[in-house]
Amino acid sequence: EKAVSYIRGKIRATAERNGRNSDVAEAMVDKKKVLVRLKGVEGGGIELLSPAQFQSRQEAGDEFEIISHEGELLTLTTDAALDLHFVETRANTLEELLATYSIVEDADGMRVMSAAQIAAAQQSPDAKLTVIESLDGATVTRFQRSLLESLSIAVTSSMIGSLLLSLGMLGIMIEFRTPGFGIPGIIGLACIGLFFGGHMIADVGASWGLIAFLVGLGLLGLELFVIPGFGIAGISGIALMLGGLLFVFGQNAPTFTAAVSSLGLSLGVAVALMVVVAFTLPRTRAWNRLILSNEERAIDGYRSASAELVALLGVNGVALTTLRPAGTAEIDSERVDVVSEGAFIPAQTRVRVVQVEGGRVVVRPVTDEAMTAQEGLTNG
Numbered sequence: 001e002k003a004v005s006y007i008r009g010k011i012r013a014t015a016e017r018n019g020r021n022s023d024v025a026e027a028m029v030d031k032k033k034v035l036v037r038l039k040g041v042e043g044g045g046i047e048l049l050s051p052a053q054f055q056s057r058q059e060a061g062d063e064f065e066i067i068s069h070e071g072e073l074l075t076l077t078t079d080a081a082l083d084l085h086f087v088e089t090r091a092n093t094l095e096e097l098l099a100t101y102s103i104v105e106d107a108d109g110m111r112v113m114s115a116a117q118i119a120a121a122q123q124s125p126d127a128k129l130t131v132i133e134s135l136d137g138a139t140v141t142r143f144q145r146s147l148l149e150s151l152s153i154a155v156t157s158s159m160i161g162s163l164l165l166s167l168g169m170l171g172i173m174i175e176f177r178t179p180g181f182g183i184p185g186i187i188g189l190a191c192i193g194l195f196f197g198g199h200m201i202a203d204v205g206a207s208w209g210l211i212a213f214l215v216g217l218g219l220l221g222l223e224l225f226v227i228p229g230f231g232i233a234g235i236s237g238i239a240l241m242l243g244g245l246l247f248v249f250g251q252n253a254p255t256f257t258a259a260v261s262s263l264g265l266s267l268g269v270a271v272a273l274m275v276v277v278a279f280t281l282p283r284t285r286a287w288n289r290l291i292l293s294n295e296e297r298a299i300d301g302y303r304s305a306s307a308e309l310v311a312l313l314g315v316n317g318v319a320l321t322t323l324r325p326a327g328t329a330e331i332d333s334e335r336v337d338v339v340s341e342g343a344f345i346p347a348q349t350r351v352r353v354v355q356v357e358g359g360r361v362v363v364r365p366v367t368d369e370a371m372t373a374q375e376g377l378t379n380g
Contacts, residue, residue: 004030019117023048024086027067027074035074036064037084046084088114099136104129148201155198162262165245166269168192172217173274199248209248216240309361312336312353316366319349329363338363 007029015025027035027048034054038045049057051070058064067084068074081087091097104113106121106129113121121127145153154160171188196213199206219237242263249259317331325340329351338351338361345351345365355362 020086021046021084024074024076024084028076029073031071031073034066034070035068036066039063039065088116094140098138098140099134102134103132105132106130151194152198152201155194156202161195161198161249162266162269164191164195165266166273168195169267169270170273170277173270174277196248206248209244212240212244212247216242216244309336309356309359312361313356314353316350316352317363319345319347319351319363322347323351323363331361336361340364 008026011025011029012022015022023035023046027033030048033048033050035046035048036054038047046067054064054070076084076086078087078090082090089097089100091100100114101112102115102118103110104118105111106127110132112135118129118131121129155164168188168191171184171186171191173188175182175185175188192213196206196210200210216237216239219233219240221237223231223234223237245266246259246263249262250256312331315332317329317336319327319329319338320335321327321329323329323338323340323345325343325345327338327340327345327347329336329338331338331351331353337359338353340351341354341362341364343365345363349365351363352366353361354364
């Protein structure tokens with residue numbers, strides 16, 4: 001009832017401001033009253049009565065034509081609206097409509113009036129009305145919405161904008177988790193580009209948000225791929241990305257709270273999609289083509305090095321060539337390609353195998369005491 005009361009007051013005030021019958025306007029939103037036309041009254045007599053008023057007036061002998069019964073909202077056709085003088089004229093085209101109106105000037109200033117309104121106003125002896133110019137033949141300029149403007153309107157809507165942002169962040173997250181650059185990164189960048197591009201068309205200031213987002217993305221990539229650990233670069237990158245997005249959302253949101261809510265919704269959807277992808281994507285064939293999922297385990301017969309090379313671990317030998325750091329050594333009466341631990345080792349230097357990784361044999365020089373102790377253990 002409070003909502004109806006508010007709308008009823010607004011529509012009555014609007015009708016009065018535009019010179020329309022406020023009773024007719026109110027009957028369109030309030031079905032608890034009766035709209036009637038008093039018989040015998042030329043060109044008017046239209047009233048909106050409560051049921052009690054209607055019954056009382058009938059008992060007093062007034063005769064009415066009921067236009068809208070109690071319990072019904074008033075709905076008018078063009079002919080009915082003309083009959084009730086609720087509209088001024090009928091026009092099939094904009095040009096025909098313009099031909100009906102003129103620019104006039106009176107004591108209240110300049111305004112636009114129809115021919116019927118001008119005729120009624122001029123009948124008053126006190127009227128000081130001057131017709132300045134008819135709108136017949138006025139130049140009409142029509143603006144057509146471009147494709148970019150249509151795209152901008154779609155992208156800047158809260159639902160589509162949040163969805164594009166969520167998909168874009170999801171694609172970037174997947175790209176960080178996979179080697180090279182592929183379809184997830186292309187889709188992610190395309191969605192982010194549409195999101196920022198649409199907002200930039202609608203508001204040039206959104207370009208600052210894009211700059212902040214790109215700088216933040218660069219800092220985050222630097223933290224993930226170049227700088228070990230997670231520190232100032234990563235925190236600053238995330239802060240700049242969120243700040244840029246919040247700046248863009250704030251250009252269209254009515255309040256700061258609404259902007260934060262839209263950004264939170266986008267991030268929530270992105271995280272939810274990431275969780276779903278984390279559980280479902282590794283089970284798909286497309287993911288297995290991108291990521292090597294097979295594991296070579298010792299229990300399955302895989303070895304990191306051949307048995308012959310593994311047997312050389314801890315055995316002494318002699319460098320046959322200078323190790324710079326790679327070269328050749330004689331170990332256990334076999335010529336073996338070896339590398340030093342990084343130090344330069346001259347030829348004919350006694351060495352010991354300290355590590356075997358695959359086909360890589362790592363040696364280090366040994367002293368005479370260590371060599372003698374090793375030979376004693378071997379002979380014993």
